[in-house]
Amino acid sequence: MSASFQSQGGSLKPGRKAWVKIAAVFCLLIGLAAGAPAALAQDELKIAAVVNDDVITQLDVFARLRAAMLSARLQDTPENRQNLLPNVMRSLIDDHLKAQEAKAQGVTVGDGEVNARIAGLAGRNNMSREDFESMLASNGILVSALADQIRADIAWSRLVQRKLRATIRITDAEINESLARAKSARGKNEYRLSQIFQAIDSPKDAPTVQQATQRLLDQLQSGADFASLAQEFSQDTSAANGGDIGWIRADEADPAVAAELARLGGGPEVKGKLIGPVQGTGGYYLVRIEDVRQATDSAVAPGSVHLIRLLWPLAPNASEKEVQSAQEQADGFAGKAAHSCQEFQTLAEDAASARFDDLGRVPVDDMPPEIRNMVMTQQVGEPSNAIRGDGGVAIFVVCDRGDTNGEVSRVAIADRLAAERLETLARGYLSDLRRAAYIDIRL
Template identity: 30%
Template sequence: MHRLIALTLILGCLTATPVLAQDQQRIVALINDEVVSQRDLNERMRIIMATTRLPDNNPEILRAVREQALRSLVDDRLQMQEAKRRNINVSQQDVDAAIGAVERQMNIPPGRFDEFIRRGGIDPTAVAGQIRTELTWSRMVRARTSAQTSVTEQEIDEAVAKLRANVGQTEELISEILVPVDSPDQEEPQRQLAQRIIEQLRGGANFPALARQFSRGTTAVNGGDVGWVQRGTLNEEIEAAIAKLDKGQLSEPIRTVGGWQIVALRDRRRISLPGIEENRVTLKQLLIPLAAEAPQAEADAAIAKARQARGEIRTCDDVEPVAGRYDAPGSGSLGTLRMGDLPESFRQAVAPLDINQTSEPVRATRAVHIFTLCGRQEASGLNRNEVRQNILSRRAELMAQRYIRELRRDATIEFR
């Protein structure tokens, strides 16, 4: 109880007493013989409280903040020790650019970050130190990923094919906070912490700030930004929760392998390839006429007929002969067209096709169409180097998780 009262005074930025000043010299942890002092811990707690705007009068929140602050300090020490061993550094210019990004995330006027931090009773150099550690760690992970992995042209081809295959499907833009559970006794306290974080977010707290301080996930350094994700790429519990959300909503705590996860749905859209509207495609079509007000039975029959014809088309050269057998006037070459000029339903049908592949039937106002792709001219929007970088980024996330586990495993950590 006395410790919680002291922490409340510290976080309230009241004048420190001589006893508190003396307490600040106390060692709270040794990380490979490197000291973490009470002052370091207090400063990190101030950072968390100021950047997340969590209330400083709740003992349970303060206890969770202390645990998170100590955990992050341990990881920071391990990461910077490894950076020193590997002779990896970041420049002051890099740190300044990152501070500018934080200002934008938190709606702080440019150049006013130090002033904002000082209002919370925080030493700006402590914040800059934390940001420097995040940047250094990111650089180390990238370097290790580049050294240990390479992306083949076949992998890029497979990724591009998957992008095309997913055109027209739904994807979501999400952010996440992972509240870790490292032992069974943390299960309920960490669930309660996740619930309180959700309450703070719904009350207007800044998501990126909370993610930076509380999330154990690899996206924490980016404010919890996961980016656009496709259906089927996340675990079932998370996908089920996201499916129930509307744009701008938060999930309840979701139990995953690593702990309790919070997901924010920022946007939802249909998948399209970058720059797909500027791509040019050479097409042939087979067209089954259909009356504008045709009953559903006639439409179904036309679709079945088109699907049967599709099964007989192996290459573009087959389209006209097959159209003749199916009495399909108006079929044949459409020439080379800009994808952006096609109706949306046609574009979705054509986009995932490979050369000489034929689409599923598409019903229009007066016909059922199937399209055979005879050629494609890619615009500059689908950049193979960008695809390569996305593959490397996903690998870097997995590498970061393994890397910090290795550092913790090999370290000598003593708490006092």
């Protein structure tokens, strides 16, 4: 992950580069990973970096480096360690920045959620939780380090959804424009893409970020697993899906990537091709073409969503005091930690003065404008802000936006447009945190 700092007497000032100091740790970590237990015991708790008020130890760096190589199926060689180390340092620093901001904004992640993720990783590796932890330990990876990384990822995703998604508005004009582009692209190529994105926080950082992206390409060409490197190092939300961004047309990709797609064309021979490093909007891209097909002109339906609601009823002639009381209760409840319709329904049992309703699947055309915009952009499973309507004050949760009968819906288009805009906002958010951070690399 990229940041921009410069060494000044051992400390790093916001917005300057200091990644050259990372080179000083190469020999140390190479020695540790090569099996020097005495050195590890002596150096593991030494401070590798300070991120605002947090400390990254040399053991943290070593564990993350080992985890990255294991996940990417890379041999533990001095060359591979040296190539991955700068990216690992950036990843660790960004994790601390994300966790710090989430904590400052009151976002919490329960141990149960983290344990469920670890259990899922074990299952995908066809192991029990105990065997998975033993495998990690035998490879020099602490489960606590993995848990910290997972917690930071969940917290950041939750913070971005809560803080930024509610600010997004997708208009009918934008949906119509997207539909027009899709119609004009009938018969043209669509690509299933995976990507790794490395952000540039300042123009002067571009060479450093290009080098970091090139190192990842070198690892891919040496046989590293793309999805694992994307999950570890990509600085966008597709990292959670191993870099998979689904099917898109060239006009929907970053212009720099679109130009490379146009150059390659759309024959079967492009499957598996790597593109990059390509400097696009905000950073460098590594892209792999997973598949290609021709776009079709599908029928478009208005769409519907499955909604549940918690309503604080108000009479048409309710007093200002009654309205204020309902609004305050709803505002307080909207901040509760629920991340699915089932969780929200359980929490709703404690709202004695409110009424819970499962509204089922509701056509978007039947909704008032303020509700329609909310359901098209609200994160699935997350409670909306309190909304005042004719019947009272309500909180809504979108359970799903699944299209029916194979139709493309305006809801799905709005959801995609909102996700793209959210990605841009999230990148800017993290970039701002990097620029404002105090970071001291002590290696």
